[in-house]
Amino acid sequence: xxxxxxxxxxxxxxxxxxxxxxxxxxxxxxxxxxxxxxxxxxxxxxxxxxxxxxxxxxxxxxxxxxxxxxxxxxxxxxxxxxxxxxxxxxxxxxxxxxxxxxxxxxxxxxxxxxxxxxxxxxxxxxxxxxxxxxxxxxxxxxxxxxxxxxxxxxxxxxxxxxxxxxxxxxxxxxxxxxxxxxxxxxxxxxxxxxxxxxxxxxxxxxxxxxxxxxxxxxxxxxxxxxxxxxxxxxxxxxxxxxxxxxxxxxxxxxxxxxxxxxxxxxxxxxxxxxxxxxxxxxxxxxxxxxxxxxxxxxxxxxxxxxxxxxxxxxxxxxxxxxxxxxxxxxxxxxxxxxxxxxxxxxxxxxxxxxxxxxxxxxxxxxxxxxxxxxxxxxxxxxxxxxxxxxxxxxxxxxxxxxxxxxxxxxxxxxxxxxxxxxxxxxxxxxxxxxxxxxxxxxxxxxxxxxxxxxxxxxxxxx
Amino acid sequence: xxxxxxxxxxxxxxxxxxxxxxxxxxxxxxxxxxxxxxxxxxxxxxxxxxxxxxxxxxxxxxxxxxxxxxxxxxxxxxxxxxxxxxxxxxxxxxxxxxxxxxxxxxxxxxxxxxxxxxxxxxxxxxxxxxxxxxxxxxxxxxxxxxxxxxxxxxxxxxxxxxxxxxxxxxxxxxxxxxxxxxxxxxxxxxxxxxxxxxxxxxxxxxxxxxxxxxxxxxxxxxxxxxxxxxxxxxxxxxxxxxxxxxxxxxxxxxxxxxxxxxxxxxxxxxxxxxxxxxxxxxxxxxxxxxxxxxxxxxxxxxxxxxxxxxxxxxxxxxxxxxxxxxxxxxxxxxxxxxxxxxxxxxxxxxxxxxxxxxxxxxxxxxxxxxxxxxxxxxxxxxxxxxxxxxxxxxxxxxxxxxxxxxxxxxxxxxxxxxxxxxxxxxxxxxxxxxxxxxxxxxxxxxxxxxxxxxxxxxxxxxxxxxxxx
Numbered sequence: 023x024x025x026x027x028x029x030x031x032x033x034x035x036x037x038x039x040x041x042x043x044x045x046x047x048x049x050x051x052x053x054x055x056x057x058x059x060x061x062x063x064x065x066x067x068x069x070x071x072x073x074x075x076x077x078x079x080x081x082x083x084x085x086x087x088x089x090x091x092x093x094x095x096x097x098x099x100x101x102x103x104x105x106x107x108x109x110x111x112x113x114x115x116x117x118x119x120x121x122x123x124x125x126x127x128x129x130x131x132x133x134x135x136x137x138x139x140x141x142x143x144x145x146x147x148x149x150x151x152x153x154x155x156x157x158x159x160x161x162x163x164x165x166x167x168x169x170x171x172x173x174x175x176x177x178x179x180x181x182x183x184x185x186x187x188x189x190x191x192x193x194x195x196x197x198x199x200x201x202x203x204x205x206x207x208x209x210x211x212x213x214x215x216x217x218x219x220x221x222x223x224x225x226x227x228x229x230x231x232x233x234x235x236x237x238x239x240x241x242x243x244x245x246x247x248x249x250x251x252x253x254x255x256x257x258x259x260x261x262x263x264x265x266x267x268x269x270x271x272x273x274x275x276x277x278x279x280x281x282x283x284x285x286x287x288x289x290x291x292x293x294x295x296x297x298x299x300x301x302x303x304x305x306x307x308x309x310x311x312x313x314x315x316x317x318x319x320x321x322x323x324x325x326x327x328x329x330x331x332x333x334x335x336x337x338x339x340x341x342x343x344x345x346x347x348x349x350x351x352x353x354x355x356x357x358x359x360x361x362x363x364x365x366x367x368x369x370x371x372x373x374x375x376x377x378x379x380x381x382x383x384x385x386x387x388x389x390x391x392x393x394x395x396x397x398x399x400x401x402x403x404x405x406x407x408x409x410x411x412x413x414x415x416x417x418x419x420x421x422x423x424x425x426x427x428x429x430x431x432x433x434x435x436x437x438x439x440x441x442x443x444x445x446x447x448x449x450x451x452x453x454x455x456x457x458x459x460x461x462x463x464x465x466x467x468x469x470x471x472x473x474x475x476x477x478x479x480x481x482x483x484x
Numbered sequence: 485x486x487x488x489x490x491x492x493x494x495x496x497x498x499x500x501x502x503x504x505x506x507x508x509x510x511x512x513x514x515x516x517x518x519x520x521x522x523x524x525x526x527x528x529x530x531x532x533x534x535x536x537x538x539x540x541x542x543x544x545x546x547x548x549x550x551x552x553x554x555x556x557x558x559x560x561x562x563x564x565x566x567x568x569x570x571x572x573x574x575x576x577x578x579x580x581x582x583x584x585x586x587x588x589x590x591x592x593x594x595x596x597x598x599x600x601x602x603x604x605x606x607x608x609x610x611x612x613x614x615x616x617x618x619x620x621x622x623x624x625x626x627x628x629x630x631x632x633x634x635x636x637x638x639x640x641x642x643x644x645x646x647x648x649x650x651x652x653x654x655x656x657x658x659x660x661x662x663x664x665x666x667x668x669x670x671x672x673x674x675x676x677x678x679x680x681x682x683x684x685x686x687x688x689x690x691x692x693x694x695x696x697x698x699x700x701x702x703x704x705x706x707x708x709x710x711x712x713x714x715x716x717x718x719x720x721x722x723x724x725x726x727x728x729x730x731x732x733x734x735x736x737x738x739x740x741x742x743x744x745x746x747x748x749x750x751x752x753x754x755x756x757x758x759x760x761x762x763x764x765x766x767x768x769x770x771x772x773x774x775x776x777x778x779x780x781x782x783x784x785x786x787x788x789x790x791x792x793x794x795x796x797x798x799x800x801x802x803x804x805x806x807x808x809x810x811x812x813x814x815x816x817x818x819x820x821x822x823x824x825x826x827x828x829x830x831x832x833x834x835x836x837x838x839x840x841x842x843x844x845x846x847x848x849x850x851x852x853x854x855x856x857x858x859x860x861x862x863x864x865x866x867x868x869x870x871x872x873x874x875x876x877x878x879x880x881x882x883x884x885x886x887x888x889x890x891x892x893x894x895x896x897x898x899x900x901x902x903x904x905x906x907x908x909x910x911x912x913x914x915x916x917x918x919x920x921x922x923x924x925x926x927x928x929x930x931x932x933x934x935x936x937x938x939x940x941x942x943x944x945x946x947x948x949x950x951x952x953x
Contacts, residue, residue, distance in 0.1 A: 052577070056750040059580040061550035062573035065830060066566070067539075068556065088535050090556045107532050110611040114528065142551075142576030150580045164751040164873075200752055200873045207874050246719070279525050280632055281669060283676075357531070360521065361827055361932045368531045406866040406880035408898065410669055411676040415900035415950055417878040419871065435876050437902055437950035439719075483719045483950045 025179040037074035041180035044070035045364045051170030052149030059149040069365035076108045081115040083108040088366045118343040121317045123183040129313045131306035134218040137191040155229040167197030184318035201235040210234030217307045241432040246484035250395030251477040255457035258400030261470040267442040270409040273371040274341035283412035293330035293446035303374035310375035310468045317353035324350040378472035381452035385474045388453045390427035412442040437483040451476040495648035505571040507544035510650045515829040517643030518606040524617040524636040541829040546574035548584020554830040588813035597784045598658040601688035605642040608689045627705030635667040653789035661686045670708035679707035684923030686778045714895035723859035724947040728920035732937030736840045737868040738877040738905040743797045745812035746835040754875035764909030770798040774838035780923035780936035781838030792822030827931040842939030845915030852943045859887035878902040916941035
């Protein structure tokens with residue numbers, strides 16, 4: 023696809039700076055419902071988005087539009103629409119430029135050609151294998167989940183000389199199991215996501231989810247109070263808790279709008295000494311890895327928290343210019359509450375792979391450190407957090423009571439309330455059981471890579 | 485008209501090809517939709533986009549096994565590929581499937597429905613929509629010096645959707661709808677609060693009535709400002725008075741989701757096997773009403789081309805209906821009621837809600853407060869989540885107050901409610917006669933659809949209240 027042609031057309035219509043982003047994706051998935059492969063899906067989507075910057079007064083006006091067609095007529099209309107929007111807007115003195123050209127970086131482990139050969143028959147077989155461990159157990163009431171893979175191609179070009187493309191593949195399996203016994207219900211789940219094909223994990227994911235659902239049967243209520251909390255790595259757990267408060271608070275656009283609990287907290291101790299968190303776009307085979315971000319800025323490793331000290335926010339080109347520093351390469355064309363595909367969105371800011379630095383002790387040892395507390399794999403209602411203040415109130419799901427260093431019994435839902443800043447301060451130990459977990463609405467584009475953590479003195483309501 | 489005819493022609497060809505390739509049933513949805521999305525923070529547009537999305541989704545049954553395929557291209561080669569892919573996918577499912585899908589019979593309908601529009605959303609310039617957002621932002625920020633920002637989201641959609649099936653269903657719909665979501669953020673020292681008010685209706689640009697919007701903008705600002713005085717809530721069990729917004733969240737999250745028949749047949753709902761049983765108190769009637777005109781979840785037909793109905797899910801405490809798609813209806817031996825919806829052509833239809841609410845009763849708001857010695861009044865929703873299999877729910881209020889001796893007193897911060905759905909339904913002991921229905925969005929299995937929620941003020945005894953400690 024010739025992106026240069028589009029840039030020339032925009033320049034002819036008066037754009038001083040132009041940027042074109044395109045994405046083409048294919049996905050194949052087997053969806054599991056009611057303990058069986060229910061449907062197989064194949065999807066194709068492609069399109070491109072155009073940003074133009076028109077100089078006016080002390081700054082630039084920005085306009086955006088997109089299309090799924092490449093005809094001359096479609097290009098003409100898209101350019102016209104982007105210019106029109108730019109002319110409506112007030113000049114933005116904080117906009118200095120689209121992403122300037124920088125030396126490219128190479129990231130390995132983005133593309134696994136094995137995935138090109140996966141057929142619908144292959145994927146439904148993987149789906150069937152995900153269900154299998156659950157079929158023999160009478161206590162399993164139902165299984166839901168999916169197995170899938172995808173191929174993507176991202177291209178970007180701008181009038182400042184940025185030009186690049188990369189291909190990605192993805193592979194994911196996930197399953198959720200409901201067990202029932204004597205009118206008690208237990209829910210369990212597990213998942214795996216990677217840029218490379220790996221069907222060897224399937225049996226483990228499937229049996230983990232099943233075992234977990236059964237271990238959740240016959241829960242008991244607990245008495246609330248201030249107690250220790252272990253958050254075990256799972257997609258419903260820490261990624262949920264962090265996404266709607268911590269991650270949104272790290273976004274430099276939210277900070278600059280004064281809509282983050284981290285305003286004025288840079289270089290301050292905001293978390294426990296035990297916590298080092300890195301946004302790392304270069305983790306081999308991780309789903310958030312990529313050579314450049316959605317504005318063409320080469321990606322990097324950004325330490326956002328070093329031993330509890332807040333060291334960096336996540337920037338795109340716009341917020342970086344405004345802050346007078348280089349972009350961290352976190353432009354991401356995914357927005358909360360938008361159903362639009364990537365190419366139809368302007369760049370916002372988001373994580374790549376957010377890595378919580380592993381500790382050296384096992385989860386078992388972590389549990390042995392707890393005299394009285396709970397361990398949970400998930401939270402319900404994390405999206406109701408207040409992203410401006412970091413306050414949240416959630417219920418646990420998949421939680422157990424710990425007494426004297428041992429897991430005792432599953433618990434009926436308990437509530438955890440607090441502020442994310444306060445919670446991060448109370449992290450006392452980090453284990454070594456690292457897991458890759460997707461962030462909910464960032465889909466297969468961002469991950470949290472984290473182990474179990476121990477929070478001392480969390481406020482739990484029984 | 486030529487445009488619509490063109491879509492119908494593509495759909496017919498696709499359906500015929502699917503049957504030729506061996507499909508026992510096929511349905512095709514073709515959409516061409518104009519949309520605007522604007523995101524404004526104070527005076528800066530984070531995003532302002534007009535766009536046209538189009539594409540085709542093909543769903544087929546082969547030996548009782550489903551396949552689905554979609555593409556954003558409507559040229560004949562890509563459409564042909566999509567149909568072939570859907571059939572291949574269904575064949576791949578058919579070699580694994582254990583229980584083959586059957587579709588409950590429905591009337592074969594040929595119809596065309598159009599949302600009445602005075603000012604076409606596609607014809608109104610994006611400048612006018614951007615100016616509207618700016619004006620709303622100005623009202624919010626002008627309320628007091630404590631309002632530090634206004635986040636305004638504007639979105640509209642207008643287009644054509646054609647559903648065609650191998651049984652002969654041909655339904656052309658021309659929906660048009662617009663929405664504003666107004667969020668006010670207030671700050672005092674370290675304390676930050678926010679409040680959200682949505683406004684949205686089916687129709688053209690004329691539905692965005694300035695007087696109503698201005699009032700909501702002021703309400704959002706006033707609520708965010710007022711909560712700066714709030715204190716951490718007590719936790720434990722209380723008598724709770726719930727405002728219409730949160731009543732809607734409860735109806736939607738706790739009852740609506742559990743009544744979705746795909747979850748019911750999969751054994752993932754606590755309402756499985758409970759039709760005809762008493763599941764709540766006498767004063768509770770809950771509807772999922774697709775036919776509430778102009779409202780956010782309104783539609784005449786669903787994405788299987790089935791006529792949508794007003795579903796009375798709970799009638800005076802008794803479970804009376806599930807929300808059905810054709811497959812679940814067949815399995816449960818019920819008559820389809822038009823509950824299959826998809827986010828867009830690129831997604832398969834699944835069982836969804838439309839406008840879900842608790843039907844008003846006959847109490848006044850004051851009567852609900854009467855006699856509450858120590859309780860909590862909760863207002864506004866920050867959202868919620870539910871586990872329909874376990875029957876647990878959790879949702880967070882934007883605003884709350886302590887009730888003391890029947891009077892609303894101290895404001896409370898970040899209050900959340902959680903509990904067991906069935907227990908809570910039985911603990912509702914009074915329903916007020918007021919009513920509000922708000923436009924929102926609901927996520928399920930990775931698909932976002934428009935859905936409305938609402939109801940009157942209600943009172944719940946012995947509800948679990950939590951908050952940040």
